[in-house]
Amino acid sequence: MESENVDDGIADAVNPNEATGSDVRDIAHDETLVEDPVSEEDNENGEKNGDDDLQEERAVAEEEEQQADTCEDTPPNSDCEDGGRRYIGCKKGSGELRLGQVFNSILEFKEAVVDYVLKEGFNVKYTKWGTQHSQVKCAIDGDCAFKIYCAFDKPIERYMIKTFDDEHTCMKDGHSKVIKDGVIARLFLNDIKRDPTYKPSAMQDAFEDKYNIAITNDQCRRAKRKALDIIQADYDEQFARMKDYRLALIDSNPDSTVEVGTNNVDGQLLAAIGCDANNQFFPVAWSVVKKENTDSWVWFIKHLKHDLQLQDGSGFTIISDRQKCLINAVDQELSKVEHRMCARHIYGNLRRIYPGKELPNALFWSMAKSFNIGECDRAIKAFKEFDFGVYEELMKRNPRGILQLYCGL
Template identity: 25%
Template sequence: MKTPPNFEDELEEETESDEVFPVFREGAKFGELHLEVGMKFNTKWDFKEAVREYTIQEGMRIRFNKNDRKRLRAVCKVKECSWVIFASKDRDDTCWQVKTFRDDHSCAREDKNRTANRNWVAIKLVKKNRKYPNFRHCDANTFFKTKYDLSLNRNSISKALSDARNLVYGDEKAQYAMVRDYGETLLKTNPDLGDYKTHGWCFISDMQKGLINAVQEVMPNVHHRFCEFREHREKLKRLNPEAWAYLEKWPTHSWTRSQFSHKSKLDSICNNACEVFNAKIKEAMRKPIITLLEEVRMFVMRTIAKNKVKLDNHVGILSPVIKSRLEKLRKESG
């Protein structure tokens, strides 16, 4: 190993040498990273990131100084400590090289480190978000505590987790700009799904506003009995207020056809279907809109595929659950 220069001679021109110095390799496992005199880095940014990773690994606080285009030095924040690392551009001005490295660090290990900034934390969380789509704040806190022995504040983790999700799933604002294109793509690739009149589509709302406008925008000619009833109701109010006052005394389902149903009846009189669906997509609802829609689409497709497998050997026009209910009612009526 080449003898390191004195600190006062850090900037002196080195004599020519044929020694081959190690080149820093990214991707070293946390806990196995090491630095040494003569190690080369492609850029100053690579050197700073390596020092950052090393000091977090060792649990020490540092600060950078002599921060210019040609040289950079980092020292321990504890004045009594002699730990220092110095790097500058090599003779050919092609890379950065460690000139001085005093690694006699004697300070106690700390679990708080300012070098573990928002950008560093976000980069570490990207892989976790890709592997675990529902990676949460508490999971991130445990991850940094167990692997890096770091105690990060809640605000820092929240912001970094948001940045990591944007990198993995895409920017939230940018995804809203693609919603219309996404809808048109679905209609082109699923033509579509069949005619809503022929198949008797039913749109269920969990007391959320805007459903009528959303459905009519996608299918402008859709038959919506409530909308028609509302238009005729207003017209009747203008033509004959007394007649409307009389009709208003009675429940609408007993006198207006818009409230009648000519399709198969279902004994479900609550919004349990909506509640179950909302519970299934709870984690996806935290993600940007296109990612949310894609996860909902995949969830529905998987559910349909599983139900098809279950019904492959089923005989009859009724589903198993409804058939069992009907059989129960038949026995009770007997």
């Protein structure tokens, strides 16, 4: 049975990858968003150079419109039309660029440029852009020879770096014009997904500490808004397909019960797993409900009883913790089932009741793993002699329910 509460259930269809702040660079490799320099506001240093950049970009665009576009011709210095050459692809996250390197798209090239900047720390900018080609030059010194030109190559139908002058005659200034809001948003996407209260100031400090590139608090605020929008859009997309998910479950698991409902609050996961004759575990049913209470457990067990044809529970065994709502639901729906208690949960509860106290771990598990009544009685006696107070607390928790997990009392 795959089930969710139709009245108050909520489907957790999103599985975000977890990453730490130290992994922000790895996130960028898979998800870096490099936005169009013409359309995105450039306010990297809190200065008014954003308008200057926009005017410069527009001037370049006008100049390109007036000239014939020869980007499809391979420049002589690319040395890439030798027939049998094997081309170098883009290794995401490496930050390495070289002459003749090929890409599947201009966007992939721009992502590689961002990786290069994060690795090397140089301030560069786009001086040509479009769907067929892109050019990057030094953003500090007009006389600096650094230049990378990437364009579509007809013979191989890929985008190729055709000009690559990697020598910088300038000094690093601790800034970079290709680090836009969208890039920062993608770098911190998982951090913000994990902690929506993550502050822009903390983003700014983390970025500058890791990459030695200055960004502004305004950039981080805009980046956080974009990251939250991306996260919300992902949730919306996933939840919009919940009915498709239901049909896919039924198609792959015939005769299953699948109920789908949504709620705008976080839910609680209920699950049942089975154990076969080889002591191997497998999932049987799961549900996300509004909260864990008697009603939700009764609803869950009713479906479980129906789908597995458990009737009153005769001949079956359930092992669980001592959650009162669950115990009540089992008693109500499966009155004849053999209900055993999980020894690990019982021991964990004892540790919470007696924090800092040395508990008889070995003696406890000697009781739980006893395979006959005599062995079990000896283990109980030794446990009682070790600490009478802990023994009395254990007796309150139905020790037969604990011990029958192993020895079937």
